[in-house]
Amino acid sequence: QVQLVESGGDLVQAGGSLRLSCAASGSIFSIYNMGWYRQGPGKQREMVATITTGYSTNYTDSVKGRFTISRDNAKNTVSLQMNSLKPEDTAVYYCNAHRSGTWRNYWGQGTQVTVSS
Numbered sequence: 001q002v003q004l005v006e007s008g009g010d011l012v013q014a015g016g017s018l019r020l021s022c023a024a025s026g027s028i029f030s031i032y033n034m035g036w037y038r039q040g041p042g043k044q045r046e047m048v049a050t051i052t053t054g055y056s057t058n059y060t061d062s063v064k065g066r067f068t069i070s071r072d073n074a075k076n077t078v079s080l081q082m083n084s085l086k087p088e089d090t091a092v093y094y095c096n097a098h099r100s101g102t103w104r105n106y107w108g109q110g111t112q113v114t115v116s117s
Contacts (some may be wrong), residue, residue, distance in 0.1 A: 001026045001027060001106075002024055002025070002026050002027045002029075002032065002097045002104070002106040003024070003026045003106075003111075004022055004023070004024055004095045004096075004097060004106055004107065004108035005022065005067035005095075005108055005109070006020060006021070006022050006077075006093065006094070006095045006108045006110060006111040007021050007022075007111060008020040008021050008107065008111060009092075009093060009111030009112045010113065010114075011114045011116065012015045012085055012113075012114070012115055012116070013102075013115070013116050014085060014086055014087055014115055014116065014117050015084060015085065016085050016115070016117070017079070017081070017082060017083045017084075017085065018079045018080070018082045018085065018113060019079060019081050020036065020079060020080040020082065020093055020095075020111060020113070021077055021078075021079050022034070022036075022077060022078045022079070022095030022108055023076060023077050024061075024076045024077065024078070024095075024097060025076065028051060029073055029076040029097075030073040031053060031057055031099060032053065032097040032098060032099050032104075033050060033051070033052045033053055033097070033098045033099070033100060034050065034051050034069075034071055034078040034095070034096065034098075035047060035048070035049060035051070035069075035095075035096040035097075035098070036048040036049050036050075036069060036078075036080045036093055036094070036095060036096070036099055037093070037094045037096055038089075038091035038092065038093045038094065038113075039091055039092050039094070039110075040088070040090060040091040041090070041091075043091075045094070046060060048060055048063055048067065048080070048093070049063065049067055049068075049080060050067035050069065051069045051070070051071050051078065055064045057060050057069055058111070059103045062088070062091075063082075066082065066083050066084045066085075067080060067081065067083070068080070068081040069081075078095060080093070082113070085117045086115060087116065088102045088115075089113060089115050090113060090114050090115050091112065091113060092110040092111065092112050092113075093111050093112075093113055094107055094108055094109075094110045095107070095108040096108075
């Protein structure tokens with residue numbers, strides 16, 4: 001079992017920056033692939049960025065060059081640095097932990113990011 005707690009969501013103007021953090025507890029953090037997902041108003045949840053146990057990263061096209069995902073296995077945290085924010089980035093952002101080859105898949109409660117134009 002993994003518990004995930006997100007923080008860092010806020011209201012920010014377009015062009016601004018935010019840093020989201022996700023603190024994990026309850027299991028061995030380093031064996032989980034981690035990711036950030038988001039769900040905007042009236043939209044389906046979508047992958048934003050993922051980072052594997054081997055530190056390989058993947059981003060959805062709309063955030064490439066603006067967002068950076070990172071993990072700190074010593075602190076059991078995964079972060080998402082978001083720069084040059086746009087109104088279309090407005091969403092609830094969720095932290096995810098998934099162990100490859102298993103059903104173990106966990107979500108945080110979400111943190112709201114609102115970007116005003």
